[in-house]
Amino acid sequence: MDIIVDKSNAAPEGARCAVHADWPAVITCVTCGDYACRGCLQEAGDKYYCASCELPPQLARLGARFNGHLLDSMIFAAPAIPIIVGAILDPLGGALYWIAMIFGIVASLAVMGVNMLWLHQRGQTIGKRVLGTRIVMLDDSPAPLWRIVALRALPVGIASAVLSLIPLGNFIMLIDGAVIFGTERRCVHDYIAGTKVVEAK
Ligand SMILES: [Zn+2]
Ligand SMILES: [Zn+2]
Incomplete structure (x- = not known):
């Protein structure tokens, strides 16, 4: 060494x-x-x-962040599948349509609920928990849920929704993620919220 x-x-x-x-x-x-x-x-x-002191949390590996984000995106999109299938199989809005619709909505609420609970308790979405990363403030203290939702998720979420309506809008959204290649490994949404993503123990 x-x-x-x-x-x-x-x-x-x-x-x-x-x-x-x-x-x-x-x-x-x-x-x-x-x-x-x-x-x-x-x-x-x-x-x-020294050997007796606890080490501060380390910045999350880029691969873990990318895969966690990918997994979260898939989990968030999954409840739409039964709704779409129901609408295809039962386009006239019969019983199957409504069962599929309710199933999709319940699944969607469950995904949202688990994410909110884990973000509140441990700074982790489902994807982050699986990949072993978590969100903290810059001083390594826990990030409050309101901050994660109002500052970390909403501004970029709204910008993404608006930009997806204009040509090349999605391209602009790449900037949010691309900033992560900087030395601090933080996305634009981390800068807005004053957060970083570290390896969970
Ligand atoms: Zn020490
Ligand atoms: Zn020694």
Whole structure:
């Protein structure tokens, strides 16, 4: 392991590991300030921590975010399937049409309910829970549900609905996701809501 320590994180000359008094310390823990040797330091992002401190959550992998979003999109769209099938099989609006319609609406409400509950409890949609990511505030504190709904989902959702009506509108929406390739790995909707997506433990 090649340890490149930022000067602010480096242990002072002559410092000894807090756990192994015989070993020279390489780093000063960002969280507690203890000195740690080469053998017991922990690395997270571009910072180093001692062995006893809990590491801060890491930014979610792009693949996990993409797949989580894809899964959420499919789960949200799924309740439309029985409604469409019902309308095709029973176009005159008979019993089958209505059963399929009610089934679709109930399924849709269930999907919405589970997502809201999990977002509130753990900052996760169904897709994020499956892929092991979650939404937090920039300081790693839990993101309140109202913020996720009103600032993270609604503005981009409304913009997406409006833009889908104009030519090339969907293309403009790619910008929301494309920003994720920046160093902070945040989408436009993360910037609006002051959130980021991290790996869930
Ligand atoms: Zn520590
Ligand atoms: Zn040590």
